[in-house]
Amino acid sequence: MTMKMTTRLARGAALSTAAILLATSANAQTLTFFTGNDQAVVAYSEAVAEAFEAANPGVTVEVEVGPGGTERDNMVKSRLATGTMSDVFVYNAGSLFQAINPMQTTVDLSNEPWQDSILESFKQTVTAQDGTVRGAPFGMAMGGGVLYNKPIYEELGLEVPMTWDQFMSNNQAVADAGYVPVIQTYGDTWTSQLFVLADYFNVQAAEPDFAERYTNNEAKYATSEAAMAGFQYLEDVNEAGYLNEDYGAATLADGLRMVATGEGAHYPMLTFALGTIGQNYPDNLNDVGFFAIPGDSPDVNGATIWMPTGLYVASEGPNVELAKQFVAFAASPEIACDLQMEVAPVTGPFLVAGCELPEDVPAGVADMQPYFEADGRTAPALEFLSPIKGPNLENLTVEVGSGIRPAAEAAELYDEDVRKQAQQLGLEGW
Amino acid sequence: MTTVALDTPKATSTPKALRKDLRYPSWFYLPAGTIYFILFLVPTVASLYFSLTRWTLFNSTFIGLENFQQFFREPFLFQSLINTVIFAVITSGAKVVLGLLLAVLLTSNIALRGFLRSVVFFPVLVSVIGVGITFTVLMHPTQGLINTSLEAIGIDGPGWLTDPRLALFSVALVDIWRGVGLATVIYMAGIVSIPQDYYEASRIDGARPIQQFFLITVPLVRPAMVTVIILSFIGGLRLFDLVWAMTRGGPGFASDVMASVIYKQYQAGFYGLSTAGNVVLFMLIACLAVPLAIFLNRREVNQ
């Protein structure tokens, strides 16, 4: 222990000294790897790096953990723009991927042999405007919907709601029994968006061409009844007084505690959070179930799906070939399926063909299976279908959820926000 | 500014007054000026150009003044402008007044003086992130120490950071907590340099402590006060990190100030727009702070 610590100390000192002397040129056998900062992602990244080092003697992989949230977007963009990104980096697929100007900043991976085993649905979300594929999946797909506490449902004899009205009457029953019906956590503002974003299955069911028309400046949130519904839901649950008392300050961690331990019944969230629950409340993991945000009709019911983050090669890195090997390694079934299942919690289906979910998945993940197995019961979130996502959505949804602003007004302001984003992206027709 | 080596004044005539530029050579500006010019001015001027473009970091299209129009169209800009001024006035006003009172207290003969001096300065030492984390915990509406203490004496505490009407003021309160120690130190330096004779003479004349405060202390700490006013007012107008660490401008947009609106544009990838916002913020500060500084310095000279 002491020995280890001294060498680490020495290494730290050496690194700093090297930085001061400006002397080190990059070792050709050192690969830099910039990854996400979620606990589970860090653990998985380090495991992949270690495995790669073991498989390629002489190669060192330096894992760098950046900041989280929107600071991350910022940092990734400025480092890509200035050619200072790590050799391999992890970043979102979909609209955020489009905003990093992938044709200039990332390496074309379309013709890599491993692409054959990647599911088409993922490839679309990491495809640049010129049709080339730029990334590999790094993680599992996620469902967006409502995490619910099963013991409360059993105790009160409730059924999984198939329509919004059923959901609201379940909430009433939960409130009457003295539990919190709907958990909201605006201490982490992004969590406020789930009612709007995870309702996209229902939007698409009502208006199949919404994404295309939205991208072309034709469809608007404020004028589409289906798209407005998400904002309206948020207003409804606040007005009915169904939220936890500290919704304004609670954080994601609080929300997960509440839904896992039965303080609250419903928490609109992405299923990656099941991994966090598994780590922090292992005994309660199977108390948490999942259902899609219900719409108007019991016949039209399905889940909105989020793609995992992608793994990309930065185009200006000095180690492009080694970096490509690393991505191929990370996309292989041995790593993407086996190692991942070993190190990281299972939160949803894999995007690498031939990967099977294990038998004993958490209850929440098992609840997602029926949506995937049936035809037409899933839709990707809008951010994977359109390059435009307005940056102010989370602030507007906080306002609606806190009763500061009516839903209709927020939807109009969001349309304005979307227009700004589209202009920035230089899209046609805006 | 650094190349003004030898503009010889006519002072060479008398032997006592050596040429001023030899005694106080302008090249003293050079080391500081070089660093400042290269690392601050050059990028700033470059960014002025980008404020006229739609800029993705990867490429930029010239669009004239459109960013400025867009910036003034921002739905929450007006509110954030008002918030910025409110915030700067409240925090700098409180630092000017409380700092002076604390400095008087801490230069008088009180028990625990040394300890109190340190204690008042402690908050200056904690990083903004540390302050942000600590106070979001303390100000939590149901579990926070502040509200549980209030509850113990029968008061129903408000949602300090979650009530849209209160959030800005709560952040201002924390900013005062964090910044008043610095103001106090600047004041203390001024107060201890006031000759004790003045106080003794006035005491013999029968002046009360309160009169001494207004007739001796306040006028004579003017230079320190000017420094405190200017630094804290500009600091208040520019403040960003504390707002970001505590509320991120929320709930919604309730505690947004100019700097946080600009930062949000930057984060969202509207680089040209955020640069334009920087220019606007600079103008705002210049319009408010420069006249203030001129006014305060002029009166200082007149005295």
Next chain:
Amino acid sequence: MNLIKRYWLTALASIVALVVFVTPFIFIILMAVKDRQQAALRDMSWPINFQLVENFLAVVQARDYMLITAYINSTILTVGSVTILVIVASMVGFVLQRHPTKWTPVVEFFVMAGLMIPPAVVPTIWLLQGIGLFKTLHGMILIEVAYNMSFAVILYRQFVATIPREMDEAAIIDGAKPLDVFFRVVFPMMWPVTVTNIVVQSVGIFNDFVNPLYYLPGRGNETVQLTLYSFQSQFNTQYNLLFMDILLVTIPPLLVFLFFNRQIVAGLSAGAIKG
């Protein structure tokens, strides 16, 4: 009667100051030594299990002893930039106050501009890359010097006004060179404000996180504030470790302050005699 009233007023003010300024620190310390379950309550209770050592080790060991690398980097950054800053800013403050010329307003404009204009991040990165200083501590030191220059100059200029002009003029007549006069005569007299500058600037630079985030990325380049930043998400359910990190990160500025505290007081009273 009046005396008692004053006494009580002073005592009351002291107590209020004590409560307002000390409570958050006690809170931080208590949180830092609690166990995870108790820390999750986020209250002011006395720790049931003292976990000082466990929490300390957990934070220090996290992410491959990142905190230790970060301490080294932050120390170099702070010491380097404050040293340069004190030297160059005191020179500017001195000449600026002593020798007004037609250029003085220009210099003052730039000083104010430095205080008012928010830095332009991306052009600065390009520039640093161009001169080979991006991602280096050198570059970061110079950036901190440039960004904190105005504040330091203002403090110095204000203080130089209180030093009698006769002191430096006498030295000049003795035939000393400007640089000698400055560093042998004037600079020592400015010690009190230099201490203020050292304390304020070193704390500010040590605590800066935005600038290192942009200009000093990369593994091995972490500064202590960045560890707080990444621990904030990593320890988001372990408040005890988060607060332990806040505590550890606050200790170096605290030591700097305690070390210079006497000097501040001593310097201040020296100023009083002189005045």
